Ligand SMILES: Cc1cc2nc3c(=O)[nH]c(=O)nc-3n(C[C@H](O)[C@H](O)[C@H](O)COP(=O)(O)O)c2cc1C
Ligand SMILES: Nc1ncnc2c1ncn2[C@@H]1O[C@H](COP(=O)(O)OP(=O)(O)OP(=O)(O)O)[C@@H](O)[C@H]1O
């Protein structure tokens with residue numbers, strides 16, 4: 001593959017490099033030092049080759065675009081079209097051609113007054129801006145059989161401006177609008193009412209959006225999708241719906257178009273200032289001055305993790321993650337909030353009683369230690385439907401589900417199929433996962449290996465950690481553990497916590513505190529006062545249990561507020577003679 005005057009070998013040999021981070025960062029380091037001669041050959045995986053390719057493009061680009069906004073460099077639609085046609089990225093060409101086809105179809109179906117472009121300065125929006133311009137001018141050229149008089153871009157552009165947008169996004173949007181002569185309608189209300197008002201006064205029937213498969217809002221959408229029930233009526237046109245994260249960056253870098261500067265600071269998908277941080281997967285920490293810097297967005301190797309910088313924001317007040325969804329005043333009072341998980345073990349042997357499940361109880365303790373509640377721990381049979389039914393039941397009632405057992409190449413390893421079925425997707429081969437397996441299993445085993453590399457399509461995130469030989473998997477809110485014993489579980493848990501701290505995988509809550517009292521009082525004596533105590537302290541979990549019918553009764557208090565636990569304990573003491581309770585762990 002020729003990139004500029006350098007040659008980078010595509011991975012023709014079987015020597016794939018497993019450690020993605022190390023291999024490509026060292027590759028890129030070398031490249032940036034300019035040590036490689038014209039014919040240097042690398043053995044890289046396709047994502048790495050793409051990263052190197054984009055780096056080379058960006059370095060050319062940097063020299064072209066210094067001085068960004070003062071001198072916004074305009075790309076003509078002909079240049080865009082030419083850049084794609086001349087590129088040897090076949091996949092990008094296909095994606096581009098499909099998008100142009102969708103745009104031409106839309107323009108054939110609706111008049112120019114009836115269409116609008118929803119533009120917000122994000123990377124997907126930026127791609128759409130250029131593809132839409134190219135599509136529009138190509139369409140017009142076909143119609144009029146000439147290129148003359150084709151300088152204006154008349155498609156109405158709508159921008160929902162918000163005070164919670166990043167200033168960089170705002171200024172990029174305005175700069176792009178003036179550079180490309182966009183006719184902007186600025187709307188300062190929410191999407192729905194803004195669109196309602198707009199559609200009352202304008203004849204808009206179709207809106208182009210930069211939505212892509214993998215965006216949470218893309219679920220169920222096609223290239224032409226009517227707006228949802230309850231929304232004003234229009235057609236959503238999604239020309240880049242099937243583009244991946246890689247395709248987006250390949251387009252931007254191949255066409256050398258400008259994009260918002262935040263993407264060079266580690267932001268990979270941009271929402272509001274309250275719910276977006278740089279993607280921790282791009283973080284370079286400098287231990288000498290304790291400073292964190294971030295690599296640019298186009299270097300994110302696994303596009304499925306583009307939203308890892310969304311939703312959670314580090315809260316300096318509490319020193320840990322908190323949910324900040326609606327603004328700074330809404331900092332979560334984590335003591336009162338509750339997140340629930342459920343735990344599913346897959347294994348006929350546990351149900352036969354041949355094997356004792358130790359992972360479930362350990363996982364429950366671990367979840368409690370990070371402040372999560374466990375709503376249910378179940379064991380299901382090694383059977384696709386049993387797994388699917390249980391996951392389906394639990395996934396909407398819990399924030400997270402942990403599932404283990406039934407992972408591997410054996411006939412009884414049905415967990416992934418069950419998870420796929422629960423989400424209504426199929427299992428599909430995953431190249432990246434297969435590489436991990438190949439490294440782990442070696443080349444002796446071929447048949448089963450491929451089978452194991454099939455993952456629920458479109459919903460699986462691989463959770464990489466350097467201490468894990470094979471990544472864990474997350475399918476929406478289901479985390480699939482591969483541990484088969486406590487030691488392996490401890491290790492996987494440690495990795496999950498580290499990933500959470502660096503990338504906001506799930507939320508760490510205020511841990512639970514518990515206190516236990518023991519007494520020789522009988523159940524009959526304690527029953528009524530305890531019931532009353534539960535009503536007085538509804539925010540605490542107050543339980544009681546015996547380890548034997550004749551031994552002492554244990555009363556446990558569990559909650560997140562030490563003072564409340566102490567008050568409940570005192571309130572219980574007051575209901576009985578002094579000295580009948582003693583404290584234990
Ligand atoms: C022009 C436009 C049309 C939209 N139409 C719909 C719709 O029909 N149904 C819907 O649920 N959301 C609709 N939305 C909202 C988006 O699905 C989504 O909530 C929004 O783009 C925020 O995405 P983000 O959370 O990734 O930033 C629309 C948004 C825009 C800008
Ligand atoms: N504030 C907004 N104004 C206009 N259009 C918007 C706005 N927010 C979202 N959209 C539309 O929804 C699409 C999807 O938004 P999304 O945030 O997923 O992508 P993006 O902003 O283009 O890129 P990124 O994923 O990097 O944030 C946008 O491309 C745009 O068409």
Ligand SMILES: [Mg+2]
Pocket residue numbers: 122269270271
């Ligand atoms: Mg965005």
